[in-house]
Amino acid sequence: MSDKIAPDSTVVIVGAGLGGIRVAENLRSGGHEGPVVMIGAEPHPPYDRPPLSKKVLTDAIGRVDLKPDEFFGDSTIDLRTGEHVDAVDPAGKTVTVSRADGSTYEQSYDALVIATGLAPREFPGAGGVDGVFTLRTIDDAERLRVAIGGAKAAVVIGAGFIGCEVAASLHSMGLSVTLVEPAPTPLAQAVGTEIGALVTRQHLEKGVTVRAGTGVDEIVAQDGRVTGVKLSDGEVVPADIVVVGIGSTPIVDFLDGSGVELASREVGGGVACNEVGRTNADGVYALGDMANWRDHGGAQRRAEHWNHTVEQAAIVAAALLGTDNAVVPAVPYFWSDQYDLKIQVLGWPKADDDVHIVDDDGHKWLAYFSRDGMLTAVAGAGKVGAVMKTRPKLVTPTPIADVLPD
Ligand SMILES: Cc1cc2nc3c(=O)[nH]c(=O)nc-3n(C[C@H](O)[C@H](O)[C@H](O)COP(=O)(O)OP(=O)(O)OC[C@H]3O[C@@H](n4cnc5c(N)ncnc54)[C@H](O)[C@@H]3O)c2cc1C
Incomplete structure (x- = not known):
């Protein structure tokens, strides 16, 4: 099935966060000419969340916007903040939207992209x-x-x-x-x-x-x-x-009764998607923290990381534009800043993988993860170069023995 939409199609994006804005941006930079409507429940334009637990608290830096105000006008992206999508009707290709004043309206779409993120428990x-x-x-x-x-x-x-x-x-x-x-x-x-x-x-x-x-x-x-x-x-x-900070759950309540399929709890919940973010409903896509994509090995996975969302946004936009459906599987990456250390994790670590700590000076450290003799992930604190250097070895299956120091 082709995901490609006509150049004048209306794309509605539910969720004005990282995933939403990246899809909108990629659609425009990829040449999409039709209306792009982005509906966000928060009263703010899209902003970055990683600083919220860090410099927004420690340095009072305030909201870090993902785009300057003029971006939306210049790119003719119809950003509607403070509006909430209450329901989706894939048969009629419409969403029901409520405004802050309590009024509601129907918005039609040719393609619907959902990136509603998570609600903390x-x-x-x-x-x-x-x-x-x-x-x-x-x-x-x-x-x-x-x-x-x-x-x-x-x-x-x-x-x-x-x-x-x-x-x-x-x-x-x-x-x-x-x-x-x-x-x-x-x-x-x-x-x-x-x-x-x-x-x-x-x-x-x-x-x-x-x-x-x-x-x-x-x-x-x-x-x-x-x-x-x-x-x-x-x-x-x-x-x-x-x-x-006891975890979060995918925001999917507005999909009740829509027929859009959810992934099981065992694989992380969220909206079930294929490798390019397509759901079981015609013209409906999902990405980011709330989406559970099939990986190229056929497993369903959901991740809650910044890079992952950005990569998925590029894939969804490429699918809609019909520019690139043969997407190279990415290596998952995330980071966490704690005190003066940047902790980075690249790959697919599992809590029960074998862990090989190869460098530890009492403060900074580097470790590899393996399963059945094969490298699965690398993690480091204060080891940016060493972590990133491992990426090619995670793209191609690599025996752990080839990575460990002699
Ligand atoms: C405090 C914090 C720190 C983080 N730090 C890191 C980090 O260090 N490294 C890292 O890799 N990742 C980090 N992340 C994760 C990263 O920010 C997320 O992966 C990313 O924001 C996911 O983007 P998203 O578009 O899926 O969801 P979001 O950015 O959450 O955007 C979803 C938006 O959709 C809106 N929405 C929900 N329901 C509706 C509806 N029905 N109608 C309209 N709008 C709706 C929401 O209000 C929200 O604005 C952090 C996250 C948090 C919260």
Whole structure:
């Protein structure tokens, strides 16, 4: 089936975030002449999320826009912020949109591209408690930044990448920080416990308290304001700020009843797509954090990383333009900035891969991952060159023995 659309087709993009703006930009630079309508629920133009857990908190740099204001006019991209897509009708090729004033309208499309991202999980029972935060949007980050100003002690629940980054940022802003994680180490799910131990070391060195292998029973509040966190071992850690970083779920509720197929939870959920982002519904595509693409090995995967989204946006646009459907499979990449270290991961690490730490000076480190004797990934902290140099060996299947030092 060809994905190519006519040059005068109307493309509607749901979600004005990284994935949405990159698709719009690629369509225009690829010569698409028809209307491009981008509908975003937030009242902001597309902006970058990685700074939210870092410099937006520590340096109050504010929103980092992905494009200058004039880009939208110059590129004739019809950006509609503060509007929410409530429903999709693939048979009629329309979406139902609600505006901030409560009014609604129908928007028709020839191709629909969905990039709605994720909603952070709330801690059960903590909704509405003052001083408890999740972090996904610039408004979340600004609220947290203001609260940090008057706080002394923070607990971060969940030591995934965002939790670790927030812990580092809060610590550098002078707060006493406790990082709580039920897994044996931070980042254990993403990169396993050996690398997790190196990340733990980095936080401990700075003076963050790491309570790994410990769950949270309850967020303790008095008069509607958080006062601490009760751990599964009974200890109550006092806190005037709690940041909850316990994962996020794909935003797909507006697809209820549309017939657009979702991927199973076992493979990460989200909208099920083929290798170029096409869903089971005619003319409907999805990408970014909420999309679950089939890889070239036939497996369904969902990733929550910046580069991954950018690469998928190029693939979706190329498919719609009919310029390049034979896309070279990319090697997944992501980074995380914690304190003075950039942690980078390239490839397909699994928590139960064999891990080979080949360099560790007590601060910076480099490790390879392998499975069944083959290189699967590389990870490093403060090792930008060495990590990036490994990319060709991940593009072509490479025995781990060829990578390890003699
Ligand atoms: C705090 C934080 C730090 C991060 N740091 C890193 C990092 O260091 N390295 C890295 O690789 N990645 C990082 N990421 C991940 C990266 O930012 C994401 O992978 C990327 O933003 C995904 O883009 P997206 O377009 O899929 O979703 P988003 O950027 O989330 O955009 C989705 C947009 O769709 C809107 N939307 C949702 N539903 C609707 C609807 N029904 N109608 C209209 N609009 C809707 C949302 O409001 C949102 O604005 C970070 C993410 C966060 C939150």
